[in-house]
Amino acid sequence: MSKKVLELLRKQSRDYISGQDMADQLGVSRIAVWKQIQALKKHGYEISALKKNGYILRSSPDLMLPAEIKAGLQNKMFCSKIYYFPTLDSTNNFAKKLAQTGAPEGTLVLAEMQTQGKGRLGRSWFSPAGGSICFSLVLRPPVLPSYAQRFTLMAGVAVAAAIKKVCSAAIRLKWPNDLVIAGKSTYLKVGGILTEMGAESDRVNYLVTGIGLNVNLDQNVFPADLRSRGTSLKAQDPHNLPVVRVKLLQQVLLELEQYYKRFLKGDWENIIHEYRSFDILTGKTVRIRQGEDIISGKVTEIDSEGRLVVKSNKQILRVIAGEVTFQK
Amino acid sequence: MSKKVLELLRKQSRDYISGQDMADQLGVSRIAVWKQIQALKKHGYEISALKKNGYILRSSPDLMLPAEIKAGLQNKMFCSKIYYFPTLDSTNNFAKKLAQTGAPEGTLVLAEMQTQGKGRLGRSWFSPAGGSICFSLVLRPPVLPSYAQRFTLMAGVAVAAAIKKVCSAAIRLKWPNDLVIAGKSTYLKVGGILTEMGAESDRVNYLVTGIGLNVNLDQNVFPADLRSRGTSLKAQDPHNLPVVRVKLLQQVLLELEQYYKRFLKGDWENIIHEYRSFDILTGKTVRIRQGEDIISGKVTEIDSEGRLVVKSNKQILRVIAGEVTFQK
Numbered sequence: 325m326s327k328k329v330l331e332l333l334r335k336q337s338r339d340y341i342s343g344q345d346m347a348d349q350l351g352v353s354r355i356a357v358w359k360q361i362q363a364l365k366k367h368g369y370e371i372s373a374l375k376k377n378g379y380i381l382r383s384s385p386d387l388m389l390p391a392e393i394k395a396g397l398q399n400k401m402f403c404s405k406i407y408y409f410p411t412l413d414s415t416n417n418f419a420k421k422l423a424q425t426g427a428p429e430g431t432l433v434l435a436e437m438q439t440q441g442k443g444r445l446g447r448s449w450f451s452p453a454g455g456s457i458c459f460s461l462v463l464r465p466p467v468l469p470s471y472a473q474r475f476t477l478m479a480g481v482a483v484a485a486a487i488k489k490v491c492s493a494a495i496r497l498k499w500p501n502d503l504v505i506a507g508k509s510t511y512l513k514v515g516g517i518l519t520e521m522g523a524e525s526d527r528v529n530y531l532v533t534g535i536g537l538n539v540n541l542d543q544n545v546f547p548a549d550l551r552s553r554g555t556s557l558k559a560q561d562p563h564n565l566p567v568v569r570v571k572l573l574q575q576v577l578l579e580l581e582q583y584y585k586r587f588l589k590g591d592w593e594n595i596i597h598e599y600r601s602f603d604i605l606t607g608k609t610v611r612i613r614q615g616e617d618i619i620s621g622k623v624t625e626i627d628s629e630g631r632l633v634v635k636s637n638k639q640i641l642r643v644i645a646g647e648v649t650f651q652k
Numbered sequence: 653m654s655k656k657v658l659e660l661l662r663k664q665s666r667d668y669i670s671g672q673d674m675a676d677q678l679g680v681s682r683i684a685v686w687k688q689i690q691a692l693k694k695h696g697y698e699i700s701a702l703k704k705n706g707y708i709l710r711s712s713p714d715l716m717l718p719a720e721i722k723a724g725l726q727n728k729m730f731c732s733k734i735y736y737f738p739t740l741d742s743t744n745n746f747a748k749k750l751a752q753t754g755a756p757e758g759t760l761v762l763a764e765m766q767t768q769g770k771g772r773l774g775r776s777w778f779s780p781a782g783g784s785i786c787f788s789l790v791l792r793p794p795v796l797p798s799y800a801q802r803f804t805l806m807a808g809v810a811v812a813a814a815i816k817k818v819c820s821a822a823i824r825l826k827w828p829n830d831l832v833i834a835g836k837s838t839y840l841k842v843g844g845i846l847t848e849m850g851a852e853s854d855r856v857n858y859l860v861t862g863i864g865l866n867v868n869l870d871q872n873v874f875p876a877d878l879r880s881r882g883t884s885l886k887a888q889d890p891h892n893l894p895v896v897r898v899k900l901l902q903q904v905l906l907e908l909e910q911y912y913k914r915f916l917k918g919d920w921e922n923i924i925h926e927y928r929s930f931d932i933l934t935g936k937t938v939r940i941r942q943g944e945d946i947i948s949g950k951v952t953e954i955d956s957e958g959r960l961v962v963k964s965n966k967q968i969l970r971v972i973a974g975e976v977t978f979q980k
Contacts, residue, residue, distance in 0.1 A: 466943060468973060470798030472853040500854065519853040524846065525800040526828065526973035615794060645796060645854035 327391040329360040333371065333381040334395065342378035386540075388434055388457070392570045393577075402461060402581045404430035413440040416520055416534035419460035423530035424522060431462040432577075441536060443516055450550060455541035455558075457573050460534040461580070465588060469523040472531060473644070475587065476501050476519045477630045478595050479533055482583040483517065484602045486575040487537075491567050493557050496604040499632050499648060503537065504604060505560050510650050511604060512555035514538050535576065540566040593628065600626055605648065610634070612646040619643070620651060655719040657688040661699065661709040662723065670706030714868075716762055716785070720898045721905075730789060730909045732758035741768040744848055744862035747788035751858035752850060759790040760905075769864060771844055778878060783869035783886075785901050788862040789908070793916060797851040800859060801972070803915065804829050804847045805958045806923050807861055810911040811845065812930045814903040815865075819895050821885050824932040827960050827976060831865065832932060833888050838978050839932060840883035842866045863904065868894045921956070928954055933976065938962070940974040947971070948979060 332346050343361075347354045361371055361379060368385025384392060390406040397403060405427070412418055412435035419433040435458050441449035449458075465475065480497045487495045487503070496511070498504045503515035515537035522529045538556035546554050558566045587595060600606070605623040612619040612634065621636030632643040660674050671689075675682045689699055689707060696713025712720060718734040725731060733755070740746055740763035747761040763786050769777035777786075793803065808825045815823045815831070823842070826832045831843035843865035850857045866884035874882050886894045915923060928934070933951040940947040940962065949964030960971040 468798075469800055469849070469851065470796075472797055472851070476853040520857075521797070521849075521851050521853070523797065523800070523849050523851065525804040525849070529848075 326360040326363045329357060330364060330369070330391050333379060337381060340374060340377035340380045345378065386454075386569055388436065388570055388573055393434075393573060397574050398578050399581050402430045402577050403432050404428060405432070407431070407433045409435045411435065411437045411439060414438055414442050415458050415460040416442055416518060416532050419462050419532040419534070420520060420522070423462045423532055427462050429462060429464045432459060434459040442518060442534070443536075449516065449536050450547060450554070455539055455545070455556065457535070457537040457539055457569055457576070459573070460532050463531040463533060463584070465528060465531060467528055468526060469521065469528055472519055472521050472528065473500070474592060474630055475531060475533075476517055477599055478583050478587045479517050479519065479535070479580060481595055481599050481602065482579040483515065483535060483537070483576055485598075486572065486579040487557065490572045490575045491557050491561065493560055495602065497599060497602040498604050499626060505555060506604060512560075513553055514555055514557060514560070537572075539569050539572065596626065596628060596630055599630070605632065609651040610648050611651050612643055612648050614646040619646070654688040654691045657685060658692060658697070658719050661707060665709060668702060668705035668708045673706065714782070714897055715764065716898055716901055721762075721901060725902050726906050727909050730758045730905050731760050732756055733760070735759070735761045737763045739763065739765045739767060742766055742770050743786050743788040744770055744846060744860050747790050747860045747862070748848060748850070751790045751860055755790050757790060757792045760787060762787045770846060770862070777844065777864050778875060778882070783867055783873070783884065785863070785865040785867055785897055785904070787901070788860050791859040791861060791912070793856060793859060795856055796854060797849065797856055800847055800849050800856065801828070802920060802958055803859060803861075804845055805927055806911050806915045807845050807847065807863070807908060809923055809927050809930065810907040811843065811863060811865070811904055813926075814900065814907040815885065818900045818903045819885050819889065821888055823930065825927060825930040826932050827954060833883060834932060840888075841881055842883055842885060842888070865900075867897050867900065924954065924956060924958055927958070933960065937979040938976050939979050940971055940976050942974040947974070
């Protein structure tokens with residue numbers, strides 16, 4: 325109901341709209357409209373009221389409420405259904421449970437804050453309230469499990485493209501799935517992608533793609549151990565300007581949908597070409613940890629299958645998985 | 653407790669053992685021993701009692717009780733923990749839930765009967781009480797998701813090898829994962845393997861391998877639509893002899909463990925070579941359904957990566973996934 329009241333307020337954005345008008349249009353009482361106005365104010369909407377004229381929407385809060393996301397969203401497939409939480413343990417865990425019980429492709433799980441945000445390889449992901457974008461999408465691509473790796477690279481390109489459009493940050497990709505900004509001798513992480521799947525040996529049942537972005541965090545809110553390695557889009561902005569999270573989220577969802585469609589149509593060659601334009605590793609000397617093993621060498625390229633090509637002791641290695649750090 | 657009483661009865665298999673003796677050895681009362689004897693009888697154990705001499709075990713039921721499975725089991729890794737159910741919806745579903753909450757490698761889920769047994773591609777699997785072996789194993793191999801396909805082929809070889817040893821059936825493998833016996837113009841299915849996994853894009857979190865075997869089913873118990881395509885090991889035996897299910901299960905678990913160890917050590921080349929010795933498709937004209945598409949052609953081999961090689965209109969196709977039927 326509050327969503328419908330919000331829609332009416334937005335529609336008549338330059339003038340007051342009376343409580344009676346809204347009540348009539350929605351087929352409810354004026355008291356019911358008033359209650360929804362109070363609920364919207366509680367969520368941070370600034371709404372002015374004038375006795376004879378009614379209500380007008382002055383500003384919207386920077387919350388990623390479903391009604392905000394849907395307003396002006398250009399997507400068709402994604403966001404078929406939105407699950408929104410002020411706080412959640414992990415959007416990926418919740419989305420996996422939904423996927424296992426049949427949630428359709430495009431289901432979106434969104435949290436203002438995660439208490440147990442997950443990164444790759446069982447690591448945790450710092451995602452406090454207000455400053456991050458954390459969401460997970462349920463997808464059901466008709467592909468083999470081995471395609472999940474390509475899918476993750478594709479998602480990285482989509483998110484990087486969205487960030488570049490919305491806030492002109494010099495965003496780069498650190499293979500396979502970190503969103504980073506180049507620093508003096510190293511890089512600072514602004515986001516990551518965690519793809520999980522349920523599959524049979526020769527078909528994917530579902531993919532859950534979790535995306536975590538540091539958007540409006542100030543550098544000093546990072547825990548001490550992350551401060552030298554993490555940053556946010558706001559902290560990297562020359563004027564320290566915050567990003568409107570809903571706007572960025574909408575762009576990320578739009579790019580993800582468009583790249584996903586291209587991916588399913590077999591446009592992999594162009595996608596990996598675009599990936600290379602964001603790649604931060606080529607030319608760098610790196611260490612790659614694969615379980616107990618460590619490879620050292622110089623990255624020569626990301627190959628056509630999305631593998632990291634490393635020259636190590638005159639040998640050419642094509643790396644499929646591993647944890648990459650810059651060699652000091 | 654009944655497991656310990658059973659162990660004592662087995663230990664003294666040729667003579668009576670008194671209730672007092674057992675009570676002393678187990679540190680419980682004679683009444684407690686008597687209660688466990690009654691429980692064992694309820695499960696189908698034939699136990700004779702003589703007032704002055706005590707108890708003797710005459711015969712064990714053909715139930716796959718954990719105590720039966722563990723008696724004489726040569727495995728080391730698998731069966732670290734057994735979950736046994738007279739009836740369960742699906743051993744794979746139960747094992748997946750266990751795997752998602754941290755169950756260790758080797759956890760076994762076993763059911764005398766499944767009410768919603770699952771086959772590949774969302775199909776159902778007929779598994780009535782008493783005649784089948786249905787179990788699922790939780791595994792955590794340190795491999796990429798793309799290796800799950802090889803894993804399934806490996807499991808097929810292991811199960812076929814176990815069946816061959818225990819009941820000399822002319823068991824064959826129909827790519828990728830059906831256990832069949834060759835018929836006149838076609839084949840009859842005696843079992844199948846369903847591997848499911850939870851994974852990130854570049855590492856497997858868990859595999860759940862479900863194995864369903866028709867062991868002692870009579871041909872007439874199959875539903876009408878399956879009767880011409882399914883059979884059991886007993887129905888195929890020249891003397892119609894039943895198979896002791898626990899014995900077969902133990903052998904299957906042993907072979908699975910041994911092949912799994914070889915698989916992890918990189919012995920794939922020999923494993924796929926053994927797969928070929930069971931392969932029923934090479935030389936046959938087949939139809940392969942892949943979603944909406946259908947390929948027709950002659951199978952020329954299973955290649956070194958486990959793909960089905962098909963000659964179709966002078967083209968050589970290497971098939972990774974699909975549903976194969978003989979061309980009539």
